Amino acid sequence: MYNNNRTDIINHVKDHAIIYLFMTILFLTGIIFGAIIVNSMNFVQKQELFFYLERFFNQIVDGHAIDNILILKESFLYHAKYLSLLFLLGLSVIGLPIVWILLYVKGLVVGFSVGFLVNQLGLKGLFLSALSIAPQNLIIIPIYIIAGTLSMVFSLRLLNKLFSRRPTGPIFQPFGKYMLTFSILLLASMLASGIEAYVANGSMSALIRSFYQ
Numbered sequence: 671m672y673n674n675n676r677t678d679i680i681n682h683v684k685d686h687a688i689i690y691l692f693m694t695i696l697f698l699t700g701i702i703f704g705a706i707i708v709n710s711m712n713f714v715q716k717q718e719l720f721f722y723l724e725r726f727f728n729q730i731v732d733g734h735a736i737d738n739i740l741i742l743k744e745s746f747l748y749h750a751k752y753l754s755l756l757f758l759l760g761l762s763v764i765g766l767p768i769v770w771i772l773l774y775v776k777g778l779v780v781g782f783s784v785g786f787l788v789n790q791l792g793l794k795g796l797f798l799s800a801l802s803i804a805p806q807n808l809i810i811i812p813i814y815i816i817a818g819t820l821s822m823v824f825s826l827r828l829l830n831k832l833f834s835r836r837p838t839g840p841i842f843q844p845f846g847k848y849m850l851t852f853s854i855l856l857l858a859s860m861l862a863s864g865i866e867a868y869v870a871n872g873s874m875s876a877l878i879r880s881f882y883q
Contacts, residue, residue: 686823693773693818697811700777705785707778720790730875731882742867749810749859752776753817757852760821763829773818780807794881802874806866813855813862824848 683690711719756772759765783803787795827844 686819689819689822690815693815693822696770696773696818697777697815700774700779701781701784704778704781704783707782708785708789716786716790719786723790727878727881730878736871738867738871741871742863745806745863745866746860749813749863750856752814753852753856753859756814756817756821757849760824760848761828763825763832766822766825769818769821769825773814776811776814780811798874798877801877802870805870805873806862809862809865810859813858817852817855820848820851 708716752772756769759769759772780803784799787799787803789795791798824844
């Protein structure tokens with residue numbers, strides 16, 4: 671059974687390699703444009719944004735760290751909403767452009783966050799990004815790329831079924847696999863949320879306190 675599942679996954683990736691590549695490039699494009707936006711901001715805009723960031727840093731230094739359980743809940747709820755939206759868009763033939771936008775925006779947010787920290791804090795910002803942004807994103811980014819790809823593949827399958835004159839077979843089995851895979855991705859996102867709450871949050875707090883010592 672394990673070998674069969676592994677073979678199915680390998681075949682799936684081979685069959686839809688172009689779509690996976692497209693989604694990855696789309697996400698990376700978002701990261702690049704996020705960094706470009708940081709560089710295009712004027713001095714006043716950067717200072718206003720950094721003012722709020724510095725207030726957050728001061729709260730952590732004063733011992734007002736965000737509760738781990740709260741971060742876990744909010745992070746998982748965010749990922750659950752995002753994945754649910756991608757799931758529903760895959761059931762809609764007209765949802766493809768929105769899937770692309772969602773994945774692009776996710777990359778944009780990551781690129782802007784890292785770019786702004788590095789722009790304002792230099793090497794410290796790079797370390798802060800590595801400890802507070804990278805850990806959970808090493809898991810959640812592949813999850814979003816896989817989810818976006820699955821959504822696009824299923825949407826194209828529905829489109830083909832609607833306009834094909836030849837019988838294409840029942841949609842129930844592909845839908846079952848589609849739903850099961852998204853359920854697995856949702857569980858995996860809980861792991862990413864756990865890392866964000868209990869690893870990234872603690873590492874970030876410790877590093878920020880070291881900045882002000």
